[in-house]
Amino acid sequence: MRVALLGPFRLTAPDGRTVDVGGLRVRTLLARLALEAGRPVATERLIADLWGSAQPAGALNALQSLVSRARRALDGSLALRSDPSGYALLIDPDDVDADRFARLAADGRRLLRDGHVDAAAASLREALALWRGGALADFLDAPFTEAQVARLDELRLTALEDRIEADLRAGQQVDLVPELQGLCARYPLRERLTSLRIRALYACGRQPDALAVFEALRRRLDDEFGVEPSRELKDLQLAMLRGDPALAPKPEPRRSSSPAVLPTRLSSFVGREREIERTRAELADARLVTLFGPGGAGKTRLATETAAGVSDRRVWFVELAPLRDEQDLTPAVLTALGIRENRLLEGPKTHALSRVGELLAAEPTLLVLDNCEHVIGAVAEFAQEVLGRSPQLRVLATSREPLAVAGERLLPVGPLELPESTAVARQSAAVRLFADRASAARPGFALDEDNIGDVVEICRRLDGMPLAIELAAARLRAMSARQIADRLDDRFRLLTNGNRTSMPRHRTLRAVVEWSWDLLTEQEQTLARRLSVFAGGATPEAISGVCADAELAAGDAFYVLLSLVEKSLVEAVDSGLGMRYRMLETVRAFCAEKLDAAGEEDALRSSHAAYYVEFAESTAPKVHEADQIDWMERLDADHDNIITALHWATSSGDADRGIRLVAALCWYWSMAAQHDELIGRLNAVADLPGAAPAASRAAVELMRRLVAEEPDWFSRLRVAVAEVRDTGARSRYLYAAMMEPMAWMLCGELSEMERCVESALQDAHPWARAAGLYCRAWGLEHTGNPGPAEADMLASLAEFRAIGDRWGTASTIQSLAELRSQRGDHGGSIAALQESAATLRELRCTDDLVSVLARIGLERLRAGDPAGAEEELRRAAEFGQNAFPHHRIGALSGLAEVARQTGDFAGAWERIAELRELVGDMTMTPQPLRQLVKICESRLHASEGDFDAARAGLAEALVTGLDLRDMPMTAAIAEQAARTEFAQGRPEPAARLLGIAVALRGQLDEGDPEVRDLLRTLTGSYDAEREKGAALSREAAFEELRAALGA
Incomplete structure (x- = not known):
């Protein structure tokens, strides 16, 4: 981080971004601390410096609040340390422009004293260039600034005098005279400036003018102050009168009679500050630097700005864009250097090159060659030749491709930084x-x-x-x-x-791209236009697979691609999974027009779709394996291409490719939390007419029914899962080993579910076996058999761990956490959920992670920690703001429950209102979510004493889930009904309802403190009633619960 105080306050991140740290008071604090750069400033001193005599009441608290705001604004990018000695901003002094200026100015003075005139001038110019305006310009009203501004202004003026001294010794007196005239008018009594002006005038041969300046100062000092000039000025006057040889004019550096100038810059320079610094650093280290990149990237402006800041070399600028032939290069350079000798321009090339070399060798020089790409061969030869002839020469070239000369230092110039949000x-x-x-x-x-x-x-x-x-x-x-x-x-x-x-x-934008297009070979143009079918870049294998044909052989495609990279038509990006190649969108749009004009669009888009269908089908199974993160990243990298292929398939009516693509990737999209998009893609291909593999159609239809609830959902789901069974889709799509048995379970077809599970357990693929165990455990829990369910969950977890499938591992751990919670093992449940959260973070399953974070918060509430619960739940709600609505339900319902249990009924109703709105906005709302909202409402009604409303809400929740018969959810309704009955003074029905909950779930939710308290209360004479309820069959228990609620 860098802090700028020499002008308007600015805090700059390492990547060049300006950091906004908030209001004036925070910036004032940071500026004051930056002046000490790492050294502590005492608390009392800070208060005085910030507020002066207008200190607020509780000044220490005000300062601490200001420090806290500053820390939040810095967000760890800079440390603000506090200790008994005060506060300190931990920053390298060289990263504060005021300190850097002071160091550079001191270095320049030392170099000047030691006789290193050029180095001194360079250091002093660098120091003075740090000033962007008045020192501490934003803080002139702050109590501490007056002395600091005076100190810095004096240092600045001294550095300016030192720089002029260096230039004067280097023989630049002619340029200095007008500058010194202006400075002396501004500072008429500053004797050193007057001395420098006298010496410059004398060195220009203007002895009378020099003596007149001395006399004018002498009279002013006498008239205004009654004093005489200093001894040094008097000695200087005497030396002039004597004609002291030491004051003799120094020869100026050789100048051309017609010097080249940089292009006029009529607009401000924005956004390339770091690139300028890097280019100057490279020019200090390398003799040939090439700024290369696509047209319109700003290479010329970057070169111009870089050259404008060069102070230790003569700069020549040669514009090559108008050249039509490589033979015109050397004459163009000579013309730019001010040479109009026809015998050179018309004579042998070697004579002209010799003259150029002679001119450029005379002094330290920077030669800027702009727009080299269309005469690239001649520029490469010329640069190599003149660099060999001119040891003091540096060359800065701009081009759309490298010169490919030994010793060339390449600096790519690409797009400007885009905002993340x-x-x-x-x-x-x-x-x-x-x-x-x-x-x-x-x-x-x-x-x-x-x-x-x-x-x-x-x-x-x-x-x-x-x-x-x-x-x-x-x-x-x-x-x-x-x-x-x-x-x-x-x-x-x-x-x-x-x-x-x-x-x-x-x-025009078209002209920019057309200039580059016209420089391509026929093969390069062929590949360039074909690359326009790719979206978001592609691998070399994909490019060859899609673009190669009889006209462009597969073996040639890669080398033509490299040539397009060299010519800045294509970007090469190391993705971490290998190199990928992409076009900028404007180039891609231009090449797409060329593709259409060539009559190749349909053929190339068909080839592109075919390639990515095969890519998806070969890659998708690997997301179930240990390397699933790598394979998901590969799918992520090509996601734009996959969607482009899907759009082409659906728009062209290609059912085969569209359905196969979606069937292959729907599990990946689900894991990647693209739920809304998945629904849209399933709907887009499901009804496409035309031939497609029956197993693929069945897999698409099953996923479609599982994620989209409709009025006739169960009947449609039953048809879809039967199609999966009949087409053998599981043999083609591994995820069907989990989806098919779950679908049968949801349809109430337990025998079909058991058949699927048994088949999966015999499968050769370990993921299918792990999925079979998971589904059997899920079915056992769903039907109220927690003991056997836990055994299968543990076996499934062991399988998923052995495979390395993080999603399966995280999901199984969540189920085990739920069973632990119901036993009252809050610590074990939280530990399991935290492990699941860590696994989901690794997998970047953000939506599932939101649900797990909410469950951690709810478990803390069940463990008796409402404050910790609220913190976790708020964090989950904030993290999940953009998550699929289903995953946000847990955080909102948990916050409603925290509010209810802590007596904030109004706050609880606000949360429930948010829940209702969220559920109402869902395109599909699973029955358990609607049941959960009704249970939340019922609990709150009961807490407020509105038992009729509480009972009505539970009845509605029960009716909502009639089709699913989810036993854990139904047991939760029974437990809440028991609490409602007991609150109304009816302990016997309450005890029986607790027993009904056991009959439904297989155990009470003893992790719920209210259920636990109720169980302790209803002991003794109520045990028999509870046991009668527990002895009921599930069907009888369900019907009795329904009757008790009037549902």
Whole structure:
């Protein structure tokens, strides 16, 4: 992190982002601490420096509050330490511009004293360049600033005098005279400046003017103060009168009679600050640096800004874009160097090169060669030749491909940084550039809550490319940001309003890309247009598999691809799973037009879809294995391609590919928490007419029915699961080993479920066996057999652990945690849930994780820790704000229960209202979720004493779950009914209802403190009544519960 105090306050992250630390008071605190850079400032001193005589009541508390706000704003990026000696900002002094300036200025003075004039000037210029305005400009009203500003201003002026001294010794007196005239007018009594001005004038041969300056100062000192000039100034006057040889003019560095100048920069420079620093650092270390990247990335501007800051070399700028032939290169350089000698321009090439080498060797020089790509061979040869002839030369080239010369240092120039979200958009380089250019196009434009989302969308869709962003911002003269964003699908017609003074290829977006396209070979153009069918990049294998044919052999495709990377038409990205290759969206859109014009679009999109169907079918089974994270990441990396293939299949009516693709990946999408998207994809392909594998259709239909509840849900589910059975879908789709028995269980077909489980337990694949055990345990628990269920869960967990399937491991642990909770083993349940949460984090199953975090909170409540429970549940609710609604139910219902148990009934009703709204917004609401909401309402009614409403809510919950007959949920209804009866003074019915809960679930929920308390109360004479209820069959118990509630 870097802190800037020499101008407006600025805190800059290591990646170049400006960090917003909040209000003026926090910034003032950080500025004061930064002035000490790691050294503690006493508490009393800080209070005085921040508030002066206007200290607030409780100043110490106010300071501590300010420190807390600062720490939150810094968010760990900088440490703010407190100890008995005071407060300190733990930062390297060199990362505070005021300290860095002081160090560089001191280094410059030392170098000057030792006679190292050039190095001194460089150090002093670097120091002075750190000033962006007045010192501590944002804090001039703070009590501590007056002395600090005076100190820093004096250091700045001294450094300026030292730099002028260095330049004067280097013979630059002609340039210094006007600068010193202005400085002396501003500081008329500063004798060192006057001395420097006198010496510069004298060195220019202007002895009378130099003596006149001395005399003017002498008279002013006498008139205003009655004093004489210093001894040093008097000695200087005497030396001039004597013609002291030491004051003789020094020869100025050789200059061209027609020096080249850098292109005029009429707009501000935004967003490449780090790249400038890096380019200058590379030029200090390497003799040839090439800025390479796609057209419109801002290479020319970056080179210009870099060169503008070079102070220790003569800079020449050569614009190569107008050249039409490689033979024109050396004459163009000579012209830029101010040479108009026809005999050189028309003579042998070696003569011209010799003259260029001679000119560039005369002094330390930086030669900027801009836009090299269309004469790349000639530039490479030229650069190698002149660097060999000119030892003091540095070359900075810009190109869309490297020069490929020995010793070349490459610096890629790509898109500007894009914002991760609208919340931090204002810090993004791309958004800052848009805002800057937009304010020029439409005075008064500013980013606000209404337009920030549109601006972010524009910048993202334009890949963060500077030229495209500038062209889009210029459209604000006649359009809104929203209108621009809406029309970016037609970007080549929209973005045609470039600066009329720019080169033709920078005036429209199409021209930028067309310039690069025209430089490609025929094979490169063929592959480039075919690459446009990929979305989000691709592997070399995918590119070869989709794009190769008789025209472009598979063996050639990879090498043509590398050539496109070299020419900045394609980006190579190391994904961590191997190299991937992608086009910027604007390039892709251009190449898509070329693909359509070539009549290849349908064939290439069909080839693309075929490749990704095979990729999905071969990859999907591996998400059940130990390397599932790697394989999920591979699917993540190609997800855009998969969706593109799916859209093509559905839009073209290709049922085979569409259904196979969805059938293969629906388990992956479910694990990846893409629930809404999964429903949409299942619906999109399920009814596609045409031939498709029967097993694939059956798998799609089963998943569709499992995730989308409809009025005739059970009948449709029964048909779908029968199709899975009859087509043998489990042999093709491993996940069916879990989905099929669960579906039979939900349909109430226990014999079919048992058949599926037995078949799975005999399967050769260990995942199918683990799934079979899990489903049998789930069925046993569902029907009220917790003991055998736990045994199967433990066996299933052992299988999933052996396989390495994290999802299966986490899910099984959650089921075991539930059984432990019901026994009252809160510590064991929480430990299991925490293990499940850690596993889900590793797998990045965020939606499932929300549910587990909520269950941890609820378990803390059941263990008697409402404060800890509320903290966990709030964290789960906040973490799950964007989760699938089903997974958010647990956190909200848990918070409602915390509020109820702590007597905050109003707060509990607020949470229940949120629950109702959430359930009402769901496209499909499983019966257990609706039952849960009704149970929450019933508990709250009972706590408020409204027992009729409590009983009615339980009756509705019971009726809601009639089809499923979920025994644990039904037992929970019976337990709540028992509490309601007891609260009304009816202990016998309450005891019998507790027994009914045992008959339904196989055990009471002794982890629920209210059930536990009720059980302790209803002992002795009530035991017999409870035992009678427990002895009922499940069907009889269910019917008695239904009668007791009037359901």
